[in-house]
Amino acid sequence: MRIQADTERCVGAGMCALTAPDLFDQSDEDGTVVLLPDGPRGPDADAAAREAVERCPSGALTLTDRPS
Ligand code: SF4
Known part of the structure; x- marks a missing residue:
């Protein structure tokens, strides 16, 4: 699983880090x-990671099945 983050979309809500x-x-x-x-x-x-993606309010996080 690979995580990608779009910092242009991120609003810094911090749900992912929490x-x-x-x-x-x-x-x-x-x-x-x-x-x-x-x-x-x-x-x-x-x-x-899936939970963090669901909680992100800006849709800045995506997951792919490609190995990291
Ligand atoms: S939860 Fe989403 S918007 Fe908030 S810091 Fe993480 S990536 Fe950015």
């Missing part, structure tokens, strides 16, 4: 999403 703090952080400068490249992988991480 939902899956091992996968997402926020920029210190403007609060936009930062993907954590060394975050966990596997079924639990995939479920957390």
Whole structure:
């Protein structure tokens, strides 16, 4: 599973970082999403990523089935 984040769409709401703090952080400068490249992988991480995508209010996050 591969996570993509569109920082142009991100409004810095922070739901992703709250939902899956091992996968997402926020920029210190403007609060936009930062993907954590060394975050966990596997079924639990995939479920957390899906939940974060559902909670993102701006639709900035997408998942693909391509391996990361
Ligand atoms: S939840 Fe969405 S809008 Fe909020 S910081 Fe994460 S990617 Fe950006």
